[in-house]
Amino acid sequence: MNTTAAHPANAARRFSIAPMMDWTTRDYRAFARTLTRRALLYTEMVTTGALLYGSPRERFLGYDAVEHPLALQLGGSDAGELAECAAVAEAWGYDEVNLNVGCPSDRVQNNLIGACLMAHPEKVAAAVKAMQAAASIPVTVKCRIGIDDQDEDADLERFVSTVADAGCRTFTVHARKAWLQGLSPKQNRDVPPLNYARVHRLKMRHPALHIGLNGGLKTLDACADELERVDSVMVGREAYQNPWLLAEVDSRLYGEANPAAERMEAALAFRPYIAKRLAEGARLNHVTRHTLGLFQGCPGGRQFRRHLAENAHREGAGLSVYDDALGRVKAPAAA
Structure with a gap:
């Protein structure tokens, strides 16, 4: 070993x-x-x-x-x-x-x-x-x-x-x-x-x-x-x-640099992966459910979660649903 x-x-x-x-x-x-x-x-x-x-x-x-x-x-x-x-x-x-x-x-x-x-x-x-x-x-x-x-x-x-x-x-x-x-x-x-x-x-x-x-x-x-x-x-x-x-x-x-300085930066960095998984046949909600806690405690965080919960499971739901959910977040939030 x-x-x-x-x-x-x-x-x-x-x-x-x-x-x-x-x-x-x-x-x-x-x-x-x-x-x-x-x-x-x-x-x-x-x-x-x-x-x-x-x-x-x-x-x-x-x-x-x-x-x-x-x-x-x-x-x-x-x-x-x-x-x-x-x-x-x-x-x-x-x-x-x-x-x-x-x-x-x-x-x-x-x-x-x-x-x-x-x-x-x-x-x-x-x-x-x-x-x-x-x-x-x-x-x-x-x-x-x-x-x-x-x-x-x-x-x-x-x-x-x-x-x-x-x-x-x-x-x-x-x-x-x-x-x-x-x-x-x-x-x-x-x-x-x-x-x-x-x-x-x-x-x-x-x-x-x-x-x-x-x-x-x-x-x-x-x-x-x-x-x-x-x-x-x-x-x-x-x-x-x-x-x-x-x-x-x-x-x-x-002791190394963090990948994302703000929550929105991380959310957007995940976007190409979501697009790839959708192209492979994955359902949107199976991928985006893991992001629901990202904006916890932030203005618009509850609306972000609600929009995904109500729409990401729908047949044919695509990247626009994720984008719309991000639009509910009022401002990028640092730690």
């Missing part, structure tokens, strides 16, 4: 946008690139079964070149299938392949996917080893701090140590437990309390590993503060619902 900092994924990893089902689609990721060029982006979770036996693969793996650096997140537990998928990810040009050991839904539990794998560190270790043998891009793991009655640092320590011994050098830890019995997937995103200290202690015990923190981060100030204790931060819902948060990521966290 390539672990050098020069690798695109490793070089970008300081800040990433979490993989989120139905949200971090190819269209959202292209939109995010109008706001940050440096952040590491993740796909939605793709199960090994869908990738190996579904068709066409373009549906699961397609992306635009602008999205790099880009990681594919896989859901699965069979080492052979995961290895085959890791090889496919590399062949398709992904910069990283990530194993989901954090999703708490019943559907994935029944297939031994996601957070339930935290109870099977040896199985995860075997999968990571096979994936690394099949691909030269980084193989990483995203997990929770524990599941159900796993309530001690020792449980997380055993998981990370076992998987690290198999060769994994990078872990992103959602700093909440997952209650597989008694809480819904939605509740598992909010109800279990955040425990950043457990992730901080994990990093102190493993200075040679890359330990990233995910969960509850809402501002770049909070991200910068956590970067004093961990190697990277991952932001999920806040990056999606309030995308302007991303506008200063490059300058604040990477």
